[in-house]
Amino acid sequence: MTKTITRILLTGASGQIGSELLKVLRRKHGPANVVASDIQPLADPELCDGGPFEFCDVTKRERIEDVVRTHGIDTIYHMAAILSATGEKNPQLAWNVNINGTYNILETAREHGMARVFIPSSIAAFGPETPRANTPQETILRPKTMYGLTKVAGELLADYYVRRFGVDVRGCRFPGIISHETLPGGGTTDYAVAIFYEAVKNRRYTCFLREDSRLPMMYMPDCLKSVTDLMAADFDRLRHHADFNLAAMSFTPAELAAAIRVHIPDFAIAYAPDFRQAIADSWPTSIDDSAAREEWGWKPAYDLPATVKDMLDVLSRRQAEGKLNT
Ligand code: NAD
């Protein structure tokens, strides 16, 4: 069933994950074979000059079809989405982009006989009734956010397209992603990125979650590796498709602050929980990712100390050069 990937469309290429996945895909497949797309331009001038870009709103099916036909696309990495916090502020937008956008991508993939599609899910697919510690692969999916319910629907829809139409759709339930290139786009785990920028610039940070809010997290290099490894896996070995649990580390804001203090001893943290606390309280504290390990060999490389060291090294260097991007 596994077909060859030749021409790729990446949606949401201006976002936190998309902007870094774009570099990986260009390196692997050649810049001319990867069409970046978003409703916002790419921020990094190097990325802009590095290959084709199309403005493409995923809620507009005809526009997706047009880009796919123009560029002879056979594979889609679908990163365009509205995340949890923005989704609670504007649930109608989250429904439209995440549900209709995902449906449009899957229908386009079906009609064009695509080789493969990647559609991410999230730990937001879980809810307060889900076992919170070491959350199993098969469990209760009753999220209380609009974002979460669109992620559950996306997983189920992807599974339907695999079984009903033979479209090869793959995806993971990502934890919060920590990175230093593009800032996160309106999620509940965003504090775990903002804290590093504030630590380097001001030696202090006020966190919008409580000090004991334990959440699953992952460093960007592991996130990118999970995407490329899952997309390269042998389809016949996969019993799951677009709903793989994925884990790397879990920590609280207080534990992250302590890990930062190893490098910046005078770093201070304060807590002012806001509406995102209720979202965090409904998500798991840790994840059982044994299905991903068994079916396609998933293994993360970065734990908390390694992530903190690398983030602070990169951001401190950028600060010294006067190039810290906030
Ligand atoms: P992001 O918010 O940083 O980027 C999303 C991109 O989608 C943005 O550049 C935005 O302009 C674009 N977009 C929004 N509406 C659009 C539309 N109508 N048409 C086309 N593009 C549109 O998100 P991200 O963090 O890069 O997330 C990528 C995927 O990974 C999403 O599906 C998200 O749910 C999932 N995910 C992310 C995380 C994380 O911590 N970053 C965790 C779990 C899952």
Ligand code: AKB
């Ligand atoms: C968010 O916080 O919304 C995302 C996610 C975990 O899906 N980072």
